[in-house]
Amino acid sequence: MKKYILYAMLSVALFNSCKKGIDPAPGDRPEERTEAALNSYKDALTGNTNGWKALLFPSGGGVYLFSMKFGTNDRVNMISDFTTAAASTSAESGYRLRLQQSPTLLFDTYSYIHLLADPDPSVAGGQGGQGYKSDFEFYFDKTSGDTIKLIGNRLGSKLFLVKAKTAAEYDAFPKGTNDVLGKLNQVRTYFKRATIGGIDCEVKVNSANKELTFSYLNGNTLTSVTGAFYVDGTTMIFLNPVTIGTAVITEIKGVTIDAANRIFSGTINGTAFSLRESITPLKYDLTAAATFYNSPPNGAYWTSPAGFTLDGVADAYGVKTIPSFGFLLFYPKYNASYSRLGFIVNNAYAAYGPAPVASFPVNGTIKFTNFGSFGTAPAAILPIVTNTTNKWYDTGGFYVIKTGVTSYDLVSATDARAWTSWGP
Amino acid sequence: MKKIFKISLLALVVSVAVSSCKKDKTLNANLDAIDRNNTVKSDIDNWLTTNYLNPYNIEVKYRFDPFEADLDKDITPPKESQVIPAMETVRDIWIKPYEKVGGPNFMKIYTPKQFYLVGSPSYNGDGTITLGTAEGGKKIVLYVINNFSKSNTAATSEMIHVIEHEFTHILNQKVAYDVNFDLVTKADYTANWNIPSQATARTLGFITQYSRSNPLEDFAEMTSIMLQYGKAKYDATVNALTADSQTKLRKKEAFVVDYFKKAFNIDFYALQAEVTAATDRNAPPLYTALGTGKTYTTLSGNPSTDPNQSAEFSGLWAAAKTALNAQGFVLTTYGMTFGANNFVTIRYTFTNPAGTTTYFGDADYNITYDASGIATLTLINPQPTSTTYGNWTFVRASMAGVNNYLVNNKFKVDYAPNFLPGTKGLPGALGAFYKSTDPTSFIIGTLN
Numbered sequence: 001m002k003k004y005i006l007y008a009m010l011s012v013a014l015f016n017s018c019k020k021g022i023d024p025a026p027g028d029r030p031e032e033r034t035e036a037a038l039n040s041y042k043d044a045l046t047g048n049t050n051g052w053k054a055l056l057f058p059s060g061g062g063v064y065l066f067s068m069k070f071g072t073n074d075r076v077n078m079i080s081d082f083t084t085a086a087a088s089t090s091a092e093s094g095y096r097l098r099l100q101q102s103p104t105l106l107f108d109t110y111s112y113i114h115l116l117a118d119p120d121p122s123v124a125g126g127q128g129g130q131g132y133k134s135d136f137e138f139y140f141d142k143t144s145g146d147t148i149k150l151i152g153n154r155l156g157s158k159l160f161l162v163k164a165k166t167a168a169e170y171d172a173f174p175k176g177t178n179d180v181l182g183k184l185n186q187v188r189t190y191f192k193r194a195t196i197g198g199i200d201c202e203v204k205v206n207s208a209n210k211e212l213t214f215s216y217l218n219g220n221t222l223t224s225v226t227g228a229f230y231v232d233g234t235t236m237i238f239l240n241p242v243t244i245g246t247a248v249i250t251e252i253k254g255v256t257i258d259a260a261n262r263i264f265s266g267t268i269n270g271t272a273f274s275l276r277e278s279i280t281p282l283k284y285d286l287t288a289a290a291t292f293y294n295s296p297p298n299g300a301y302w303t304s305p306a307g308f309t310l311d312g313v314a315d316a317y318g319v320k321t322i323p324s325f326g327f328l329l330f331y332p333k334y335n336a337s338y339s340r341l342g343f344i345v346n347n348a349y350a351a352y353g354p355a356p357v358a359s360f361p362v363n364g365t366i367k368f369t370n371f372g373s374f375g376t377a378p379a380a381i382l383p384i385v386t387n388t389t390n391k392w393y394d395t396g397g398f399y400v401i402k403t404g405v406t407s408y409d410l411v412s413a414t415d416a417r418a419w420t421s422w423g424p
Numbered sequence: 425m426k427k428i429f430k431i432s433l434l435a436l437v438v439s440v441a442v443s444s445c446k447k448d449k450t451l452n453a454n455l456d457a458i459d460r461n462n463t464v465k466s467d468i469d470n471w472l473t474t475n476y477l478n479p480y481n482i483e484v485k486y487r488f489d490p491f492e493a494d495l496d497k498d499i500t501p502p503k504e505s506q507v508i509p510a511m512e513t514v515r516d517i518w519i520k521p522y523e524k525v526g527g528p529n530f531m532k533i534y535t536p537k538q539f540y541l542v543g544s545p546s547y548n549g550d551g552t553i554t555l556g557t558a559e560g561g562k563k564i565v566l567y568v569i570n571n572f573s574k575s576n577t578a579a580t581s582e583m584i585h586v587i588e589h590e591f592t593h594i595l596n597q598k599v600a601y602d603v604n605f606d607l608v609t610k611a612d613y614t615a616n617w618n619i620p621s622q623a624t625a626r627t628l629g630f631i632t633q634y635s636r637s638n639p640l641e642d643f644a645e646m647t648s649i650m651l652q653y654g655k656a657k658y659d660a661t662v663n664a665l666t667a668d669s670q671t672k673l674r675k676k677e678a679f680v681v682d683y684f685k686k687a688f689n690i691d692f693y694a695l696q697a698e699v700t701a702a703t704d705r706n707a708p709p710l711y712t713a714l715g716t717g718k719t720y721t722t723l724s725g726n727p728s729t730d731p732n733q734s735a736e737f738s739g740l741w742a743a744a745k746t747a748l749n750a751q752g753f754v755l756t757t758y759g760m761t762f763g764a765n766n767f768v769t770i771r772y773t774f775t776n777p778a779g780t781t782t783y784f785g786d787a788d789y790n791i792t793y794d795a796s797g798i799a800t801l802t803l804i805n806p807q808p809t810s811t812t813y814g815n816w817t818f819v820r821a822s823m824a825g826v827n828n829y830l831v832n833n834k835f836k837v838d839y840a841p842n843f844l845p846g847t848k849g850l851p852g853a854l855g856a857f858y859k860s861t862d863p864t865s866f867i868i869g870t871l872n
Binding site for chain 1: 463464466486487488489490495497498499500501502503504543544545546547568570
């Protein structure tokens with residue numbers, strides 16, 4: 001009988017176990033907590049009335065700067081350093097905060113940020129099917145101080161949102177990099193010199209990739225380090241620290257240009273830094289000119305997609321504006337007595353352009369003299385051809401600088417303010 | 425044993441009585457908080473509601489949602505400015521013709537219930553790009569919305585091709601087509617459809633390269649190309665092929681026509697005519713489509729041999745021909761090349777009597793349009809001095825009648841009276857300069 005009572009009690013206990021005290025997930029329900037999280041992110045994004053400075057690091061590399069203002073109506077305004085126009089023309093599009101795998105910031109209609117992710121290379125460049133490998137859906141990684149860090153859901157690009165302190169800072173942020181590149185361009189010569197940590201460096205500016213390359217002598221060999229940078233205010237910040245000798249450079253502060261003397265200056269690690277014009281290379285390969293002349297990679301000629309860069313202005317004479325222009329072609333051994341600097345138009349030599357003869361002065365340069373021409377260019381483009389030809393006959397000749405396995409730059413030895421790039 | 429049962433029963437009753445505790449909370453978690461598909465309604469949303477959701481129960485989704493299309497592809501959302509123009513065209517060229525031919529309820533029943541718009545193309549591993557996909561009779565994904573332009577008829581036409589193609593899949597998913605269709609060219613389907621040319625595909629009896637991928641796609645391509653091209657262009661395309669290819673394509677055509685009749689009681693040719701008319705209505709006015717970077721840059725013709733000449737102009741042309749004969753040359757064709765900034769070069773082509781040497785006589789004109797698109801041609805002075813312009817001076821006296829016709833009249837620029845339906849806005853269409861005071865007098869030519 002005792003057993004039966006036990007059974008009875010057991011069954012009572014069994015069926016009666018409806019307890020309200022224990023909650024398997026203490027606190028709010030999952031959707032409530034998610035909503036709270038999304039709301040707090042949204043409040044944070046919309047709360048800053050001056051908007052955000054945004055740094056986008058696509059997984060494909062590089063950094064792109066934006067300023068973004070998030071509205072409570074699911075609309076976002078942004079400007080971007082992707083093009084000069086985008087840096088000053090604000091674009092409005094949609095955004096949403098949504099739970100995907102985790103709370104996600106989704107730029108859900110097309111704006112500047114999508115240019116980097118566009119898989120069609122005809123839109124903004126990049127690779128077919130991939131663009132610049134960039135994201136426009138980001139999950140919230142962490143918040144620290146005035147910075148929100150987000151990571152791309154699909155490709156893992158990084159997006160940092162930093163509170164803009166003033167409206168002026170918001171407007172200026174995407175313009176900073178181009179502004180500094182413009183200042184660097186005022187140092188007009190191909191060779192630019194600086195002394196960093198007691199070491200003489202030659203500095204090369206790559207405006208397209210927003211990179212500086214520092215070359216310095218390590219014993220007797222020329223060592224080069226390249227650093228990509230962006231600009232916040234007047235500070236150039238390198239994505240990865242650049243090491244020159246023992247000096248480690250993470251940023252160059254307070255950059256300015258002395259336009260009259262063409263000196264670009266700032267401070268590195270508390271020490272003044274200045275970048276000046278130089279008309280001679282730090283180290284020059286005396287054999288380069290002969291190699292360039294004798295050994296084009298295809299055995300016959302070199303090509304250049306554009307003409308002369310002058311004082312930092314690419315294609316200053318406008319050869320690319322010649323209708324149906326393809327490229328410039330330099331054929332050193334066009335025949336036994338002269339070379340040819342050909343203008344390739346409609347996939348053939350245009351019936352003009354100079355027939356130069358090359359000579360090799362002892363200083364290792366290459367110098368061209370006029371042997372004749374292949375005809376007179378039509379009046380509309382005559383100035384382009386004449387300017388290019390005259391520069392080619394620069395009486396000082398050209399330094400021949402090897403820039404890659406099969407690429408060379410010819411730099412005017414007169415003032416180093418004009419140069420052309422040649423490849424296979 | 426009985427006792428145990430009784431006691432257990434008692435215990436059960438007790439326990440039920442005791443344990444009937446109340447559950448206050450209802451199980452209605454508010455998932456809107458998480459998903460947040462309900463955004464603040466914009467003008468675009470309202471337009472889509474009025475034009476798609478209310479009449480057809482179609483959701484048009486343009487805001488990015490990674491789960492609506494391929495998760496493993498890099499694609500982008502569309503530009504907002506592109507959504508309404510694209511969907512207007514979809515409505516006018518795709519929905520309206522079906523509605524007209526299939527009855528007002530046809531589209532309400534058979535349309536897919538969702539459009540998802542993608543701004544960019546979707547790149548495939550083999551170098552091709554995807555322009556559209558259809559899923560389970562329910563959804564159509566349209567890519568490359570960012571490249572859409574109403575005034576670019578070639579692009580519009582391509583988009584309609586994609587929709588008609590995907591919609592055919594959806595119709596096939598509702599009612600299957602006759603399997604005998606698969607047998608017409610069954611030996612020539614291939615996975616590498618994109619490598620052999622379109623010409624090869626057509627020789628083998630396929631209307632496009634993609635038709636060769638499998639019979640399902642072939643059926644969709646047949647339907648969509650017939651609708652996209654219109655009867656005239658389709659017939660011309662097919663009739664230019666070998667007898668064998670023609671037989672195969674006509675056989676496939678018959679399957680398509682038969683399918684639409686039997687499955688949906690739709691007269692396919694009537695539908696084709698409606699789509700063609702809608703495409704033509706959608707084309708930009710011709711005078712806005714001439715010039716560098718626009719749809720057309722040339723208008724050319726041979727007034728002696730081309731059909732449908734106006735009496736006045738062919739009279740002037742014949743007179744010019746006679747006069748030039750007296751100079752010892754044979755006048756053959758004229759051509760207008762439209763440049764930038766209202767610039768047009770009019771060229772007369774003539775040969776020596778043997779026809780072995782061809783000469784060109786060029787003259788530059790300004791062409792200006794008034795508010796209603798009426799054009800005025802003005803000879804530019806001075807003219808360039810190169811050879812072709814010299815030639816023009818040489819024939820100027822003989823061509824006087826034609827030259828005067830050009831500069832002394834104003835012209836309404838429009839498609840020719842005998843233009844082929846479905847060609848407006850596309851290369852090869854026939855255009856004309858109609859005398860503004862007399863529409864029976866005109867210069868006619870082929871636009872390219």
